[in-house]
Amino acid sequence: TQLLEQSPQFLSIQEGENLTVYCNSSSVFSSLQWYRQEPGEGPVLLVTVVTGGEVKKLKRLTFQFGDARKDSSLHITAAQPGDTGLYLCAGARNQGGKLIFGQGTELSVKP
Amino acid sequence: DTEVTQTPKHLVMGMTNKKSLKCEQHMGHRAMYWYKQKAKKPPELMFVYSYEKLSINESVPSRFSPECPNSSLLNLHLHALQPEDSALYLCASSPMGSGGMERETQYFGPGTRLLVL
Helix, strand or coil, rough: CCCCCEEECEEEEECCCCCCEEEEEECCCEEEEEEECCCCCCCCEEEECCCCCCEEEEECCCEEEEECCEEEEEEEEECHHCCCCEEEEEECCCCCCCCEEEECEEEECCC | CCEEEECCEEEEECCCCEEEEEECCCCCCEEEEEEEECCCCCCCCEEECCCCCEEECCCCCCCEEEEEECCCCCCEECCCCCHHHHEEEEEECCCCCCCCHHCCCCCCCCCCCEECC
16 A cells, blocks of 8 residues: 655644644655645646755745655745644655645644 | 536435435546545545546445536436435546646545435
């Protein structure tokens, strides 16, 4: 079974705090995507990482792909209430389009 | 334009009804997907169309019937659904074809919230 372990599953923090979400696997991925989803809406793509060791920044969000392309992290600096949502990581393994999803991190940022 | 559109936004149907969900993308993507998602869980893959041909069916019950009329459109026909089929149904597309690994990136539509009574 291909697994992508995502942690933590739930995170409730105050505005202004920093946080990190992790996705770990024993399998190598050809690429990995991070999405943010609000209730009742579709997942919105935040970033795709493809190169081992790659770091990408999107305003206060920093994404890293592990050197061996088996793990990834999302770091949010100075979280804001607008960051609240379900964060999903999803890895691809050149298998005809199938993505392996993490279980998701439900983030709540309180003002 | 990185938009995938889905209609309807909401759908309520009885167990004897027949309805269809529609999905459209104009990004020139050659792969399209149907997912089912329960609240606060990750999406579960149902079907994959690659170059307008069904390439993956994840053992989905026959009461769900996909159709890909052309490279921009994807339908999901529903018949005799059960209450447990109530969920958010998501369509996605990805570039596929030659190029870098970013061709695997999937772009999701806003979803159709389905309630089966």
